[in-house]
Amino acid sequence: xxxxxxxxxxxxxxxEFSYGGDATIKRPQLGEEIxxxxxxNFVYYxxxxxxxxxxxWHHVSGCRQWFKVSRDTATHEIFDTCKMNExxxx
Amino acid sequence: xxxxxxxxxxxxAFTNHExxxxxxxxxxxxxxxxxxxxxxxxxxxxxxxxxxxxxxITNVAILEKGWIGGGNVGRxxxxxxxxxxxxxxxxxxxxxxxxxxxxSQELNYNVMYSPRGIINLAHSDAxxxxxxxxxxxxxxxxxxxxxxxxxxxxxxxxxxxxxxTCRFPIHGGLMQPRGGTARHDxxxxxxxxxxxxxxxxIIQNCEVTGFDVNNGKIEGVQTSRGxxxxxxxxxxxxGSTTLLADMLNMRLPIEAxxxxxCVSEPxxxxxxxxxxxxxxHFYCSQSDKGExxxxxxxxxxxxxxxxxxxxxxxxxxxxxxxxxxxxxxxxMLRTWGGIxxxxxxxxxxxxxTHIEGVYLNCGxxxxxxxxTPSSGFVFAHTIAKDQxxxxxxxxxxxxxxxxxxxxxxxxxxxxxxx
Numbered sequence: 464x465x466x467x468x469x470x471x472x473x474x475x476x477x478x479e480f481s482y483g484g485d486a487t488i489k490r491p492q493l494g495e496e497i498x499x500x501x502x503x504n505f506v507y508y509x510x511x512x513x514x515x516x517x518x519x520w521h522h523v524s525g526c527r528q529w530f531k532v533s534r535d536t537a538t539h540e541i542f543d544t545c546k547m548n549e550x551x552x553x
Numbered sequence: 554x555x556x557x558x559x560x561x562x563x564x565x566a567f568t569n570h571e572x573x574x575x576x577x578x579x580x581x582x583x584x585x586x587x588x589x590x591x592x593x594x595x596x597x598x599x600x601x602x603x604x605x606x607x608x609x610i611t612n613v614a615i616l617e618k619g620w621i622g623g624g625n626v627g628r629x630x631x632x633x634x635x636x637x638x639x640x641x642x643x644x645x646x647x648x649x650x651x652x653x654x655x656x657s658q659e660l661n662y663n664v665m666y667s668p669r670g671i672i673n674l675a676h677s678d679a680x681x682x683x684x685x686x687x688x689x690x691x692x693x694x695x696x697x698x699x700x701x702x703x704x705x706x707x708x709x710x711x712x713x714x715x716x717x718t719c720r721f722p723i724h725g726g727l728m729q730p731r732g733g734t735a736r737h738d739x740x741x742x743x744x745x746x747x748x749x750x751x752x753x754x755i756i757q758n759c760e761v762t763g764f765d766v767n768n769g770k771i772e773g774v775q776t777s778r779g780x781x782x783x784x785x786x787x788x789x790x791x792g793s794t795t796l797l798a799d800m801l802n803m804r805l806p807i808e809a810x811x812x813x814x815c816v817s818e819p820x821x822x823x824x825x826x827x828x829x830x831x832x833x834h835f836y837c838s839q840s841d842k843g844e845x846x847x848x849x850x851x852x853x854x855x856x857x858x859x860x861x862x863x864x865x866x867x868x869x870x871x872x873x874x875x876x877x878x879x880x881x882x883x884x885m886l887r888t889w890g891g892i893x894x895x896x897x898x899x900x901x902x903x904x905x906t907h908i909e910g911v912y913l914n915c916g917x918x919x920x921x922x923x924x925t926p927s928s929g930f931v932f933a934h935t936i937a938k939d940q941x942x943x944x945x946x947x948x949x950x951x952x953x954x955x956x957x958x959x960x961x962x963x964x965x966x967x968x969x970x971x
Binding site: 478482484485499504516536537 | 795796804805806807808809853854855856857858862863864897953954966967969
């Protein structure tokens with residue numbers, strides 16, 4: 464069982480959360496010329512690291528806020544969590 | 554190579570089974586090979602076998618970081634099927650089903666192919682309609698499919714919950730009678746033994762640490778047991794694909810996720826088919842030893858750990874008990890996990906790459922085991938001829954740019970959504 468610290472509610476068990484995937488992918492800027500390659504990278508391509516991974520989680524059975532988690536994909540150690548508009552401290 | 558038969562069994566019984574030949578050798582890596590296959594799992598071993606048998610290329614090495622058959626080919630739930638709706642999938646997996654039917658004879662190794670039938674349960678009228686559509690698509694592609702009613706299923710799985718007041722009543726199901734199971738370890742060992750007998754070097758405890766690429770062409774592989782020259786490299790490393798692709802500066806539409814399975818204590822014969830619960834994440838078959846072999850869905854977050862987490866086991870077994878309440882009294886024997894190379898449309902990638910001589914076989918998601926023979930067959934063709942076989946021509950990397958994706962499940966590029 465993962466124990467995830469929601470930046471709004473504190474530590475809760477994994478059961479209260481749902482996963483939202485890689486937090487580093489950015490939607491191409493609207494209103495500007497977007498190359499096909501940029502779109503493909505945004506939609507389909509991932510770094511998929513073994514080790515530290517920034518990812519989105521949703522406190523779906525709690526405060527319903529989205530936030531960011533920095534977690535190791537091999538050991539599942541959680542280094543830090545932060546709000547969507549913040550950066551990790553660790 | 555010594556042929557396995559009832560006669561060889563009797564003959565060796567007289568000498569206390571002490572004189573059997575080794576099934577495959579343990580060679581030192583040579584300086585150079587025509588083809589190197591990275592990954593000694595089912596797909597890698599099958600690829601090497603078909604390279605030797607179909608294309609006469611026998612100067613081949615399989616490099617395996619651990620031991621052969623220790624990854625996903627030894628961790629899956631052994632299910633075989635070709636019950637797909639899209640043509641690209643249907644043709645590819647049905648070709649595989651035909652190979653499965655004669656695989657034991659072909660390999661002279663009993664892979665215990667058991668066409669016990671796979672049943673997908675339906676729990677609503679809408680699901681029955683969807684299954685009728687899929688069944689019709691399958692039959693148009695020459696694949697066997699039968700739509701079962703509630704009364705048919707009462708005879709086949711009488712111990713399932715057929716009450717009308719349960720949350721997900723059983724309306725019927727779709728069955729592929731030729732679907733079933735095979736003994737997974739035997740598949741790896743059977744391919745390994747035949748490949749070895751034709752001259753393929755199976756090199757275990759040999760980790761690939763880098764690639765020598767020059768002017769866009771592969772020239773060799775760096776390993777924990779020295780550098781080896783080659784002109785062609787095939788990658789068959791499932792969940793570790795991204796780690797090797799990083800060494801080749803290739804970014805892929807792949808995420809690694811852990812998928813768990815579990816088995817119960819062995820009990821007397823009860824469940825004669827493979828059954829999938831249509832309203833949640835649960836499927837089950839009974840092994841020849843009597844254990845209930847059960848699986849469900851991904852843990853739901855990126856993972857390279859070959860072990861899972863309890864919430865998903867609980868979620869899967871909750872679904873299982875909804876359909877088979879009598880399983881609540883079974884004791885759990887063990888659980889384990891394997892790393893899936895989840896592609897962004899749920900379909901595999903078997904293709905050439907931007908580097909000349911590097912070939913890619915990945916993206917098997919939940920379904921790599923059943924594809925072992927067909928994947929090996931078409932991948933061997935792709936490597937030997939330097940062009941894709943018609944059966945894997947749609948499983949290309951280009952589809953993530955052209956938009957011709959094969960999204961059988963229709964969930965979009967979010968592999969953790971089951």
